[in-house]
Amino acid sequence: VDRQLVERARGGDHAAFEALAIGISSRLYAIARLILRDTHLAEDAVQEALVNIWRRLPQLRDPERFDAWTYRLVVNACGDVGRGRKRMAAEVHLLTSPGSAMDSSADVADRDQLERGFRHLRPEQRVAVVLHYYVGLTANEVAEVTGEPVGTIKSRIHYATETMRAALEADERPGSAAGTPA
Amino acid sequence: MNDGRPIEERITHWLEQEAPDDVPNFVLESAFARTQSLPQERPSFAPPRLRLFVPSRRAVLLLAAALLGVALIGAAFVGGAFRRPTNLLNEIHQQDRIRIAVRPDHPQAAIGSIAEGFDIDVGNELASRLGVRIDLVIVDEQTMLAPGAPAWDVALPSTAGWQIDAGSFQQSISYYDWPHRLIVPAGSTANALRDVAGGPICAVTGDPSEEWLRGGYGGTNSSPAAMSVITRQTDADCLSALASGDAVAAVTAWLSDADIHVLADVRVIGGPDAESRTVVVHRSSATAADPTDLLSAVDDALVSMRTDGTLKRLSQSRFGGADLTTP
Numbered sequence: 178v179d180r181q182l183v184e185r186a187r188g189g190d191h192a193a194f195e196a197l198a199i200g201i202s203s204r205l206y207a208i209a210r211l212i213l214r215d216t217h218l219a220e221d222a223v224q225e226a227l228v229n230i231w232r233r234l235p236q237l238r239d240p241e242r243f244d245a246w247t248y249r250l251v252v253n254a255c256g257d258v259g260r261g262r263k264r265m266a267a268e269v270h271l272l273t274s275p276g277s278a279m280d281s282s283a284d285v286a287d288r289d290q291l292e293r294g295f296r297h298l299r300p301e302q303r304v305a306v307v308l309h310y311y312v313g314l315t316a317n318e319v320a321e322v323t324g325e326p327v328g329t330i331k332s333r334i335h336y337a338t339e340t341m342r343a344a345l346e347a348d349e350r351p352g353s354a355a356g357t358p359a
Numbered sequence: 360m361n362d363g364r365p366i367e368e369r370i371t372h373w374l375e376q377e378a379p380d381d382v383p384n385f386v387l388e389s390a391f392a393r394t395q396s397l398p399q400e401r402p403s404f405a406p407p408r409l410r411l412f413v414p415s416r417r418a419v420l421l422l423a424a425a426l427l428g429v430a431l432i433g434a435a436f437v438g439g440a441f442r443r444p445t446n447l448l449n450e451i452h453q454q455d456r457i458r459i460a461v462r463p464d465h466p467q468a469a470i471g472s473i474a475e476g477f478d479i480d481v482g483n484e485l486a487s488r489l490g491v492r493i494d495l496v497i498v499d500e501q502t503m504l505a506p507g508a509p510a511w512d513v514a515l516p517s518t519a520g521w522q523i524d525a526g527s528f529q530q531s532i533s534y535y536d537w538p539h540r541l542i543v544p545a546g547s548t549a550n551a552l553r554d555v556a557g558g559p560i561c562a563v564t565g566d567p568s569e570e571w572l573r574g575g576y577g578g579t580n581s582s583p584a585a586m587s588v589i590t591r592q593t594d595a596d597c598l599s600a601l602a603s604g605d606a607v608a609a610v611t612a613w614l615s616d617a618d619i620h621v622l623a624d625v626r627v628i629g630g631p632d633a634e635s636r637t638v639v640v641h642r643s644s645a646t647a648a649d650p651t652d653l654l655s656a657v658d659d660a661l662v663s664m665r666t667d668g669t670l671k672r673l674s675q676s677r678f679g680g681a682d683l684t685t686p
Contacts, residue, residue, distance in 0.1 A: 187399075189399055191391075191394065191395065194394065195387075195391055198387060198390065198391070199387065202381075202382040202386070202387060203380070203381050203382055205382070206379060206381070206382035206386070207378035207379055210377075210378065210379050211374055211377060211378060215564065215565075215592065216379075216592040216593070217565075217592065218501075219379075220382070220383060220385075220386045221499050221501055221502070223382055223386055223390075224386050224389055224390045224393075224499065225502070227386075227387070227390035227394070228390055228393050228394055228397065231390075231394040231397060231399065232394075232397060232398075232399055232400050233399075233400055234399060235399050235400060235401045236400060236401075257505075258501055287369050287372070287373055288373060288376065288377075291369065291370060291373045292373075292377075306370065306374075307374065310367065310370045310371045310374055311371065311374040311375065311378065338366060338367065338370065341366065341370055342366045345366070345369070
């Protein structure tokens with residue numbers, strides 16, 4: 178992140194904030210969309226996160242921590258909008274999608290089963306999975322973002338991973354029914 | 360399919376494939392619009408260090424008694440024992456401003472440097488008829504109706520009245536009725552809901568049209584048949600499902616009759632009753648100004664707008680010539 182932009186935005190410079198926001202919004206949107214599994218809620222979450230980033234920037238002591246700090250705000254926003262609509266746990270009927278021509282058969286199979294496994298995760302487990310496997314944060318860094326003990330985060334990542342592994346293995350067993358609604 | 364890759368690698372690969380590309384522009388535009396007038400929260404500085412002193416026991420008891428008295432008086436004020444709630448309509452007239460919340464998307468056509476849309480038109484007309492200037496509060500529907508929502512005097516959430524929390528909000532009379540249409544491919548032989556009851560039927564996730572298919576429309580069991588429902592994020596996604604054969608029919612969420620009319624490859628075969636949409640005020644509370652008179656004034660203004668044709672004109676100008684304001 179551009180430290181000077183953060184400093185200027187922290188001082189109330191709207192142009193600097195907008196430049197910062199444009200730079201980080203795609204990453205925040207991806208995180209929100211992956212956690213919430215809902216395009217509209219993710220859009221709402223990113224908007225709320227950006228507004229909160231603007232409001233609270235003066236309270237950010239170390240500009241070097243900007244990225245991790247924005248992850249915390251978007252994760253919090255996901256919790257807020259998810260609670261508002263209770264969609265994070267909404268039942269979704271999955272259809273086996275044909276996939277694009279670029280997909281390998283392994284990717285298509287993984288996609289459906291991992292999706293199913295992911296939807297069985299609790300919201301806090303989804304957060305840990307997305308920050309760890311997608312953003313690439315260590316368990317310690319995820320703990321810093323979420324403000325929770327490292328042991329708790331490690332446990333969440335472990336159980337979430339096992340849940341998704343089980344979803345894959347269930348499909349790999351002979352006679353399993355692919356495409357069954359979650 | 361077990362392709363030998365570790366589970367961690369497969370999860371990472373899946374998440375990277377699932378991640379969307381860029382955030383839609385309107386999200387950034389809405390956030391920037393909101394932050395333009397939003398002050399930043401500056402950190403508070405620690406007060407000057409006070410000299411330490413040890414009070415006597417008598418002083419401590421006196422101080423505790425005084426604090427208890429202040430707390431009781433304060434609680435009585437908060438509880439309304441010494442203060443009648445003020446009248447919100449009077450406050451609005453005194454300030455010569457009304458804060459009207461609208462959502463940035465449907466039924467607004469565009470929000471950029473210039474806000475446009477049906478609810479904004481109605482909000483402007485309401486302010487005009489109340490004789491005050493308008494402050495538009497543009498905020499998404501969930502935030503608008505959530506606890507701790509941004510401050511507004513009236514809101515136009517453009518959502519089904521039965522989905523609004525009656526414990527927190529009061530509603531005006533309906534000012535328009537949004538249709539949900541059951542559509543099938545133009546070449547389908549279906550002519551009614553029963554012809555597609557075997558499904559699957561596509562609905563937009565969380566929309567009242569999904570509730571209709573699942574039997575919860577309007578809070579009542581109004582669905583006439585057991586439905587196989589699939590959900591998608593947008594009307595466009597449902598149209599794609601229709602085109603690909605993943606769904607035999609779809610119920611629209613935000614597509615108006617005018618939108619459907621220009622789609623040559625679908626036709627309408629039914630749908631639920633139109634969804635009544637209302638203006639919303641906060642429910643009365645002991646600590647907030649009383650909105651009762653404001654709600655009556657809004658109702659009067661809406662009746663007047665309906666009687667003189669204003670609502671019809673605004674609807675026709677925003678919804679491709681359709682009048683959604685006449686029940």
